Amino acid sequence: MLLFDQIPALKNYLRDSRHEGKTIGFVPTMGALHAGHLSLIERAVKENDLVICSIFVNALQFNNAQDYEKYPRLFEKDINLLAKYPNLYLFLPEHRTMYSETPTLKMDFGQLEQVMEGAHRPGHFNGVGIVVSKLFHIVQPHRAYFGQKDLQQCRVIECMVRDLSFDLECIICPTVREDDGLAMSSRNLRLTPEQRKHAVLLPQALFLARDLIQKEQKDFSVVRQRITDFFENTPLKLEYFEIVHSENLQPVQTIAETSRIALCIAAYLGEIRLIDNILLPE
Ligand code: PAF
Numbered sequence: 641m642l643l644f645d646q647i648p649a650l651k652n653y654l655r656d657s658r659h660e661g662k663t664i665g666f667v668p669t670m671g672a673l674h675a676g677h678l679s680l681i682e683r684a685v686k687e688n689d690l691v692i693c694s695i696f697v698n699a700l701q702f703n704n705a706q707d708y709e710k711y712p713r714l715f716e717k718d719i720n721l722l723a724k725y726p727n728l729y730l731f732l733p734e735h736r737t738m739y740s741e742t743p744t745l746k747m748d749f750g751q752l753e754q755v756m757e758g759a760h761r762p763g764h765f766n767g768v769g770i771v772v773s774k775l776f777h778i779v780q781p782h783r784a785y786f787g788q789k790d791l792q793q794c795r796v797i798e799c800m801v802r803d804l805s806f807d808l809e810c811i812i813c814p815t816v817r818e819d820d821g822l823a824m825s826s827r828n829l830r831l832t833p834e835q836r837k838h839a840v841l842l843p844q845a846l847f848l849a850r851d852l853i854q855k856e857q858k859d860f861s862v863v864r865q866r867i868t869d870f871f872e873n874t875p876l877k878l879e880y881f882e883i884v885h886s887e888n889l890q891p892v893q894t895i896a897e898t899s900r901i902a903l904c905i906a907a908y909l910g911e912i913r914l915i916d917n918i919l920l921p922e
Contacts, residue, residue, distance in 0.1 A: 641722055642729045647778055650731055654692070654779060662689035666781035666808075668772060671695040672712035672826035673721050676816040680785040683813055685725050692779050693722060694731040696738060701767025706911070712829045731779070743770050749796050755889055756882055756904055757792045757915070765796050772797055773804065781808050789815040789823050791902055791917045795889055815916070817843065823916045835909045838875050842907055845870050845881065846918050849903050853883075853920060858894050871907065879906040879913070886919055 644650035654664060665688030667680045673695075684691040695718055702708035715732065722730055747769035749758070758765050776784065786794050794812045801810055816824045821843035822836075831839055845867050852863050860883045871878040884891050886900040895901065904917040 641719070641725075643719070644729065644731050645733055645737065647733070647737060650692070650729075651778060653729075657690055658780070663783070664688060664779065664781045665691040666775070666779045666784045667691065667693045668775050668784070668786075669693060669695055670697045670711065670826065671718050672714050672829060673718045674816075674824045674826065674828075676787050676789065676824035678721070679816050680787060680813050681722070681725060681728065683811070684783065684785050685728060687811075688781075688783060690727040690729065691725070692729050692731055692781065694733075694775055694779075696731075696733055696771070696775075698738075698767060698771040699735060700739070700743070700770055701764050703761045703763050707913070710830060712826050731775075738771065738774060745770065747773075747800070749799055752792070752795055752799055752889060755792075755884065755891070756880060756906070758796075760879055760906065765793070768793055768796060769800050773800060773806075776801075776806050776808065783809045783811055785811050785813060787815060788812050788919070789825065789916065791904060791919075792889060795887065815918075821847070823914075825914065827912055827914060830912050831909060835875070835912065839909055839914060841871070841874055841876050842905060842914055842916050846903050846905055846916060849881070849883070850918060850920060853895065853901075853903075858896075860893050860895075867905075875909060877908040879908060881905045 665684035667684050669677050681693060697711050697713060699708055722728055747766045749765050753765045786797060798810050820840045822839050848870060849863050849867055852866060857863055864881060867881040882891055882904045884902050884904060885898045886902045892898055892901060901920050902917050906915045
């Protein structure tokens, strides 16, 4: 597998591929690859002539220094996992390669980032927007692949692609779950075996909310209260549970307000913060 750590070499390689008429798929990641990432890569490999996977733990999007320091970095293991894919190339830049200087530009996604992750992680989507737009400029992919698990990130990136006229298609792929329902996440690696057992409460809360809504609970304040109660006397500290419009992510009070909703949740297990969501109808 070809590995690039410098921007000009990668750009030259991709320019030549583009001239040969090849389509380029792009899967940006922060590494510690799991089955969720691999599902994006597999789809990208199927749909494009060549695929770039980037691994870059982007300091700019962490609002918590400890979370950045402790973010799992398993580059050797990741490289071995990627080696089996045909026509897949890895971009593994260092911090100074991506940020020779700290960017002065600030991205503001308006209402889209005033809820949920944006509200609880100030500056997070500015960091995501800056790094993803830099990566889009470097790779200039035809298609870029993201996981629905980070639903708000998907909506922010779709907004950025529209507003800045990036000439690419964003493809959002379904969340991949462990057998017990826990959404795959690199942060799951930081859970102790005891915490891992409790983490399943997160998807269980979403499934409970889904069942209530499907059983005709039209008043979402009742659903919200049930989910708040669900976490009482558990080791999980609920940060938010929101029922929102699936596209603009603004809170909704009843099912009549939109044809599709998203149930979104974030909770702490010790110092580890986990998020998840499901869309209804599925
Ligand atoms: O979802 C992630 O892993 C990151 O937020 C991304 C999109 C690679 C940007 O750093």
